[in-house]
Every structure is written in structure tokens, then in C-alpha cells.
Amino acid sequence: xxxxxxxxxxxxxxxxxxxxxxxxxxxxxxxxxxxxxxxxxxxxxxxxxxxxxxxxxxxxxxxxxxxxxxxxxxxxxxxxxxxxxxxxxxxxxxxxxxxxxxxxxxxxxxxxxxxxxxxxxxxxxxxxxxxxxxxxxxxxxxxxxxxxxxxxxxxxxxxxxxxxxxxxxxxxxxxxxx
Numbered sequence: 521x522x523x524x525x526x527x528x529x530x531x532x533x534x535x536x537x538x539x540x541x542x543x544x545x546x547x548x549x550x551x552x553x554x555x556x557x558x559x560x561x562x563x564x565x566x567x568x569x570x571x572x573x574x575x576x577x578x579x580x581x582x583x584x585x586x587x588x589x590x591x592x593x594x595x596x597x598x599x600x601x602x603x604x605x606x607x608x609x610x611x612x613x614x615x616x617x618x619x620x621x622x623x624x625x626x627x628x629x630x631x632x633x634x635x636x637x638x639x640x641x642x643x644x645x646x647x648x649x650x651x652x653x654x655x656x657x658x659x660x661x662x663x664x665x666x667x668x669x670x671x672x673x674x675x676x677x678x679x680x681x682x683x684x685x686x687x688x689x690x691x692x693x694x695x696x697x698x
Contacts, residue, residue: 522561522604524578526553531584542603545569553599556583562605562694564669567598572682575667577656577694603669605654605694612653612693614670620646620677632692635661645688648675654694661689 521540528534528550537549547569556565558580567573611630618624627640636642638661648657650672659665666686668678678686 522563523559524561524563524602524604525557525559526550526599527555527557528552530554532557532582539602540604542571544571544601546600546602554585556586557581558583561607564603564605565599566601566603569600571601571603573598573600575669577667577669605669605671608654608694610652612655612695613651614653614655614691615649615651616642616645616691617647617649618642618644620679622647622649622676629691632663634663634690636689637661643687646678649673650675655691656694657688657691659686659688663690663692
């Protein structure tokens, strides 16, 4: 079970809202968010309702001025949904594909990959199939830049998911801290 608390002001001040599950639209609970405390579990927070827009991964800890920590231009009035990442203790397995609809080169991963280009000579990843585990995919090598949460399922086209100008170049498993 996870628990995240959103605060209107920095340093955990002002009105707050506690959440222990997925929430597709947070706008009725607060107008802005400037600090966050994750008491247990891991969460993805999103800039738009229905789990869309930029995503940010938060594990257990305190974020007294999360905007400065994120450094990606997300303001306090832009947190609109959150998703709890379930705890997982099994094996990890994912297939990545060079092209949409599982086309082009295919590689199967069971651990973190700092760079698709270095490991597989693969310059682009446009679809994937997550068989086991929960993963974070990043637009830059070495787990940097914009990220996307991947749970078990088929992802036929990142472009159709709103990532038309994004190339994913690294990924890591979400382990232990959740």
C-alpha cells in the first residue's frame, strides 16, 4: 500500500491532500502543489488528467520544493493525476522494438539498459512489450530526460501515446524501493 501527500505550499505547508491509490484527476483536491511527501510506496505524477503529459517518478521521501528538484519546467499548478506503482518481487522481462507495431530489430531485456545504442546498436525504440515487471523508459542514455512508466502490456506505438517527438534511449527496472 502506498501513500503520497500533496501540499499547496513549499516545505509541506498549506492545505494538503492524501492519496493511497491511482487518481485520474486531482484538480478538485488542490489548485497548486509545491511540495510532496511520499510516505510509502512509489508513484508516478502527471502534468495532465488521465495519466497524460510529462511524468515524474517519486519514491519514498520528502520533496519540500519539488519544482526545483525536477528541473523540467513542471509548475505547481500542473500536477493533475497520479498513479501508484504496485510492489513487484518477480523477474523482469521486456522486448523492445526499433519500429512501431513490433517491427525492425527486437531485443529482450531482463535488466537495466543505460544505452540502447551502445548495447544493441539500436538508434530508436518505437514500441515494446512488457511481459514482467514495471519499468521506466528514458529519452536519453544513462536514465536522463523525460520518462515514461511502463507496466505489463503491449505498447504498439509510442507516437500514438503522445510521444511523437521523443526517442527513448535507456530504461531501468523499478525495484525494491516500492
